[in-house]
Structures are given as structure tokens and as C-alpha cells.
Amino acid sequence: MATIDVDALREYLRDYYGTAMMSGLWPAVADLGEVDAMGGHELCERAEELGVDLRKFAVGK
Numbered sequence: 001m002a003t004i005d006v007d008a009l010r011e012y013l014r015d016y017y018g019t020a021m022m023s024g025l026w027p028a029v030a031d032l033g034e035v036d037a038m039g040g041h042e043l044c045e046r047a048e049e050l051g052v053d054l055r056k057f058a059v060g061k
Contacts, residue, residue, distance in 0.1 A: 002058040006040040009047060009057045016050070 017032040038046065047054060 002055070003060055004040065004044060004054055004057045005059045006043055006057075009043050009052075009054070010035060010038075012052070012057070013043065013047060013050075 013035045014032060017029075017035060021029050021032060035043070035046070044054060047057075
């Protein structure tokens with residue numbers, strides 16, 4: 001199991017939902033707020049649901 005840079009993942013998801021919101025998908029506002037409240041495990045689960053490759057956020061080898 002890899003260690004994930006949760007701060008970088010959180011920032012990525014903020015950008016992801018922020019872009020969706022600015023594109024007119026206003027329900028993304030709720031998701032954007034949830035990202036700030038999520039713990040590391042929840043962030044990883046959400047990212048996997050979205051098809052994000054978590055290996056991009058792995059730290060150390």
C-alpha cells in the first residue's frame with residue numbers, strides 16, 4: 001500500500017470540482033465543499049470513484 005499526498009489530492013479534487021462548477025455544473029458546489037471536510041481515506045475513495053490514478057499522488061517509493 002502506498003502513502004498518498006493527501007494535500008495534493010485534495011487540491012486536485014478542488015480543481016476538478018471547481019472546473020465542473022465553472023462549466024455550469026452547479027451541483028459540483030456541494031462536492032467542492034465536501035472535499036474540504038473529507039479525511040484522507042474518504043478523499044482516496046472519492047478519487048477512485050472518479051477514476052483518478054492515485055499513483056500520481058504517491059509519496060516515497
